[in-house]
Amino acid sequence: MSAFPPPVSLGLDFGTESARAVLIDTAGCELGIGSEHYQHGQILDALPGSNVRLPDRYALQSPGDWIRSAATATRQAIAASGIDVSRIVGIGVDFTSCTMLPTLRDSTPLCEIDTFARVALAWPKLWKHHGAIEQTDRMNDVAKQRNESFLHRYGGTIGLEWFFPKLLETIENAPEVADAAEVWLEAGDWFVWKLVGCDADRLPRSTCQAGYKALWSPEEGYASPDYLSAVHPKLAEAARSKMPGVMLSPGERAGSLSAEMAERFGLPAGIAVSAATIDAHAAVPGVGAGEAGTMVMVMGTSSCHMLNSEQGKSVAGVAGIVEGGILPGLFGYETGQAAVGDAFAWLLKLLNLDSFERLSRDAMALPPGAEGVLCLDWMNGCRTPLMDGKVKGAFTGLSLGTTPAHLYRALLEGSAFGVRWIVDVLRESSVPVEKFVATGGLPHHNPDLVQVYADVLGAPIEIHPSEQGPAVGAAVLGMVAAGQDKSGFADVTEASKAMAAVPDDRKRVIRPAMDYHDAYQVHYKRYRKLAEQLS
Structure with missing residues (x-):
């Protein structure tokens, strides 16, 4: 029996109303759990700090809430566990999807810039945002007319809640936001980007989020430029020039926790961070x-x-x-x-x-x-x-x-x-x-x-006995991202069985x-x- 306590992974789970943090070791022991509601919750009626009313079917969030809530939940979990934080070797992130936002190349969300704080479509569009009905219908019509190859991967239909319909909605209904946006990305990818602090060209993009919500596959990449141009020329241009980054599978190492974020979360810098995954998907390894x-x-x-x-x-x-x-x-x-x-x-x-x-x-x-x-x-x-x-x-x-x-x-x-x-x-x-x-x-x-x-x-x-299935799954991915030399696990399946099976x-x-x-x-x-x- 080893004299050293087993390594620990932090799973961060971002839901519709709150962020949760769980600390779990390689034997599957949940050591500490924290949870914190978002200050602004779901933004459904009016933009924060203003009288700007939102149209029906809008559902937005504040990126600042994600950072604040995750940091608070992490500190709660650490306090509850009583562990030495040097035992934490990996961090995994799962997020609601498709929740997406426009930013600058330095990761600043457009909604945090005074010019756009009162423009609804500059804010992150939550998964349940249903403002892009017209755009979704058009994307489906064009895809079916052209018999696009990606349709067979999605049951023949592009979803209203997905990435490109929401991007197109902004192009058509808030062109000043679309023109100012330098990067379009999923919220889960944005959060991982913030954790590791890399430049935009090395931004870690999740193959899970892209594969299920953004018409991406490893064989074909995103939907073809010809198709996107047929829908709207600026949609193709955004996909070409405003979606930088590196595609990574959940469990692959996206980078290391930056000193700035480490201080905010009460963690040591340098911890391995996994590429993000969709919250529901994380629950599979999580159980x-x-x-x-x-x-x-x-x-x-x-x-x-x-x-x-x-x-x-x-x-x-x-x-x-x-x-x-x-x-x-x-x-x-x-x-x-x-x-x-x-x-x-x-x-x-x-x-x-x-x-x-x-x-x-x-x-x-x-x-x-x-x-x-x-x-x-x-x-x-x-x-x-x-x-x-x-x-x-x-x-x-x-x-x-x-x-x-x-x-x-x-x-x-x-x-x-x-x-x-x-x-x-x-x-x-x-x-x-x-x-x-x-x-x-x-x-x-x-x-x-x-x-x-x-x-x-x-x-x-x-x-499953844990109420935190997605968070546990995120922790499993964080453990895998730490590498076999630190975790002892060769892959996600092996880590999942050891850390989450009942x-x-x-x-x-x-x-x-x-x-x-x-x-x-x-x-x-x-x-x-x-x-x-x-x-």
Whole structure:
């Protein structure tokens, strides 16, 4: 047994509302956790410090919040752990995606310059920003007319929440911002850039973020200049001259922690920093799910359902199919639902209730099907399988006897039916889905939701014990970036199994009630019929 304590990695997880930090060692012991909400949260109504109102469908964030919250969360985690920070050998970063922003070549966000502080599109556009509907439609129309080769990797559709539609939105609606921008990049890449402090030409760009959200592949690079020019000449020019950097896979070393950021975070300078990854993708190594056929359901404000497969097949409506995009040697499929926790919070507010406690108890006392009340869970559009941010949600089957419990039960079931639809689409395309693992805060705080999911799917769902699946996954990537000489791990798969896998005797599994599953067959067909009518 070694006399020296094992090395430690720091995982930084950037969500929609807050940043989280976790310190974890090579044996998988979570030593300390910290969390800090963003000062400005989601910027949905007006720009900070001004009366500039935002249009509908806008969702922005403040880059200063990311630095402040991450630094505070890291110091909290260090204090909770009590460790000597010299043990920390790696830092990994996961981020919501596509959250993107324009900067200068010295990494200064345009929104932090007085000239642009009151211009909405100079601020980072959060993943859920849906201002680029017109631009997305045009990009899809041109891509389909030209039969662009990248379409087969994205189920035939460019997503509303992706990189280039948001860039095009700025070109057309805030040309002064687009002209002043010297660098366009994902927020995760920006944060890693800030950590390592390199020049713009060596900016570390994540192949995960680019592969799933920016029409990039190692074989073809970004979408062709001819295609981008056909959409808008300035879009092609931005891709050519305003997206510098080096493409790196998550787990590859992006650089070393700069002295400036080390002081701010309470860490020693020189720690290895991994290239960024998408938050949901980080959850796959974060729960130790290294095998093909396991769907990792990352459940939070929205949900992403990640699946690795030995085969790469085009599946209509899947948000991305990238070889090695999640784990090396496998094809990573990204699917998801655009509103989950957000939809529950909306209903609670709509009903003017303070908590879910009684609402949940009353809802779970109702039979499957909520006594005829049916919900279509498209409160923020439909991600998979329609890839359409314009569609709307609905409740049907209402009567004077409908209660808040009926609405909540129907919303739980609608969310579960959405997952069932995703699984059906994959299986119908001969992509195996054999096992389910749930992670994120929602499965721990809302076990009724997981039970309804299990009943609708007719399959057991394992709830990973850590509420910090993405942060743990980021820490795994940070450990790999430190190198085998410091971590002892040769690759992401090996590190994931050692740091995040759960022994069978510790697994918490929610099993389906098969009589409920049988009852749900009829209600699921009603859901699909309603979806067909409203899409």
